[in-house]
Amino acid sequence: MHRMNIAPLRALLALAVALAVLQAIVWLTGVPRFILPGPGRVAAALWDNAALLAEHARFTASNLLTGLAAGVALGVATALNLALSPGARLLLRPMLIFAQAVPIFALAPVLTLWLGYGAASKIVIVMLVIYFPVTSAFFDGLMRLPPALSDMAQMMRATPIRRLFLLQVPYALPALFSGLRLAVVYAPFAVIIGEWVGSSRGLGHLMLLANGRGQTELMFAALFVLAGMSLALFAALERALR
Amino acid sequence: MTGLALHGDLIMGDTPLIRDLALEMPAGQWSCLLGPSGVGKSSIARLIAGLPGPQRLEGALRTTDDQPLPGRVALMAQGGQLLPWADLLANVTIGARLRGARPDLARARDLLAQVGLDGLEQRRPTELSGGQQQRVALARVLIEDAPVVVLDEPFSALDTTTRLAMQELAARVLAGRTVILITHDPLEALRLAHCAWLLGKGGAAALALPNGATPRDFRAPDLLAAQAALMTRLQEHVPCTA
Numbered sequence: 001m002h003r004m005n006i007a008p009l010r011a012l013l014a015l016a017v018a019l020a021v022l023q024a025i026v027w028l029t030g031v032p033r034f035i036l037p038g039p040g041r042v043a044a045a046l047w048d049n050a051a052l053l054a055e056h057a058r059f060t061a062s063n064l065l066t067g068l069a070a071g072v073a074l075g076v077a078t079a080l081n082l083a084l085s086p087g088a089r090l091l092l093r094p095m096l097i098f099a100q101a102v103p104i105f106a107l108a109p110v111l112t113l114w115l116g117y118g119a120a121s122k123i124v125i126v127m128l129v130i131y132f133p134v135t136s137a138f139f140d141g142l143m144r145l146p147p148a149l150s151d152m153a154q155m156m157r158a159t160p161i162r163r164l165f166l167l168q169v170p171y172a173l174p175a176l177f178s179g180l181r182l183a184v185v186y187a188p189f190a191v192i193i194g195e196w197v198g199s200s201r202g203l204g205h206l207m208l209l210a211n212g213r214g215q216t217e218l219m220f221a222a223l224f225v226l227a228g229m230s231l232a233l234f235a236a237l238e239r240a241l242r
Numbered sequence: 243m244t245g246l247a248l249h250g251d252l253i254m255g256d257t258p259l260i261r262d263l264a265l266e267m268p269a270g271q272w273s274c275l276l277g278p279s280g281v282g283k284s285s286i287a288r289l290i291a292g293l294p295g296p297q298r299l300e301g302a303l304r305t306t307d308d309q310p311l312p313g314r315v316a317l318m319a320q321g322g323q324l325l326p327w328a329d330l331l332a333n334v335t336i337g338a339r340l341r342g343a344r345p346d347l348a349r350a351r352d353l354l355a356q357v358g359l360d361g362l363e364q365r366r367p368t369e370l371s372g373g374q375q376q377r378v379a380l381a382r383v384l385i386e387d388a389p390v391v392v393l394d395e396p397f398s399a400l401d402t403t404t405r406l407a408m409q410e411l412a413a414r415v416l417a418g419r420t421v422i423l424i425t426h427d428p429l430e431a432l433r434l435a436h437c438a439w440l441l442g443k444g445g446a447a448a449l450a451l452p453n454g455a456t457p458r459d460f461r462a463p464d465l466l467a468a469q470a471a472l473m474t475r476l477q478e479h480v481p482c483t484a
Contacts, residue, residue, distance in 0.1 A: 155291060
């Protein structure tokens with residue numbers, strides 16, 4: 001209990017020290033503000049553009065969460081199917097591995113071409129990026145039922161579907177959770193790449209826009225919001241898994 | 243009720259492990275296979291249980307009632323293989339749930355009481371001692387109500403006094419069933435078996451057992467003498483003695 005209360009305080013302290021050091025570097029070296037704005041200027045940009053940032057963040061967050069949910073659902077369904085059916089394993093597994101050899105980020109321009117500049121292309125990129133880690137982590141877990149339990153299921157004449165849900169799934173949950181952790185780390189990357197390739201909204205779009213106009217403070221402010229979003233997502237997951 | 247007759251050579255992969263087995267295991271009695279580790283005892287257990295593995299019988303495994311054996315065997319192994327996330331009641335009824343049948347909770351409670359675990363139905367296996375966990379495994383075997391029960395070194399991980407108590411409990415609750423007990427403990431064989439064989443490379447040698455009903459008193463002079471003689475014979479079977 002004591003330690004849990006003190007951890008966020010320590011993190012805040014570390015952040016404060018890092019910001020102070022950064023501010024000191026900016027002051028001491030006299031770097032121009034359009035190359036590296038100090039934390040003070042970034043904070044001011046955050047404050048001045050709060051409404052703008054919030055609007056773009058909402059778009060990004062909504063695509064991020066939708067893509068995440070869809071990708072996890074699809075990955076879980078695929079892993080369950082693979083575990084249940086040797087035929088599906090034979091057919092789908094090589095395809096999955098091949099699909100993973102294609103860097104999904106490289107598909108972003110194609111997806112934008114097909115699905116347009118709106119939310120759909122971002123959601124699909126997030127989905128595709130997290131689909132493989134979730135599928136493969138969960139599937140590996142499902143196939144790693146201890147042999148003794150596999151024997152027991154056979155002796156008890158378990159039906160395949162009940163064996164799956166009563167024995168394999170509970171044993172595979174830790175593996176699924178590590179897949180989810182990866183997904184939560186990859187998803188923000190994916191959504192930003194999607195926005196960079198082509199979008200008229202979102203934090204990624206705002207960053208490009210600010211960069212083009214020399215508003216480096218705004219770019220860092222957007223980055224800061226994005227980092228906060230990723231951290232919040234990770235913290236929410238950790239909380240949910242506990 | 244059925245007895246078993248196992249005749250032939252036990253083959254492991256390509257190499258014969260035990261030749262000329264001739265095991266007549268009578269219905270409703272305890273037959274014990276005694277031997278050092280690695281001799282192939284567990285392979286015979288898997289053979290009778292119908293479980294997959296590298297073992298193969300060149301010969302025949304027959305039932306004395308000429309009904310097929312699959313579906314009439316229950317197995318209890320050393321680890322117990324309890325489900326760590328489920329309470330004792332759910333652990334005992336897992337067989338019915340795996341088959342898609344309605345679990346008989348009243349009977350599960352009765353059996354848990356019979357093995358001395360009444361009042362602990364809501365506990366999880368991790369909260370129990372090793373001996374208590376094997377009691378749960380025993381209740382799980384009993385609820386399957388199989389005519390043939392294979393016990394593969396079920397008590398070898400327990401301390402001496404717990405093991406003696408478990409032997410007495412198992413002898414009581416499994417009385418009347420055809421039990422195949424696999425063990426490396428001479429005392430266990432001498433206490434519980436109605437007929438017993440010493441397994442070695444050369445084959446299976448039938449053992450003379452003390453008189454009296456099982457579980458036999460471990461302090462009885464004839465049992466202790468038989469144990470001493472048996473340990474001397476076992477020494478010859480150990481592959482490398484220092």
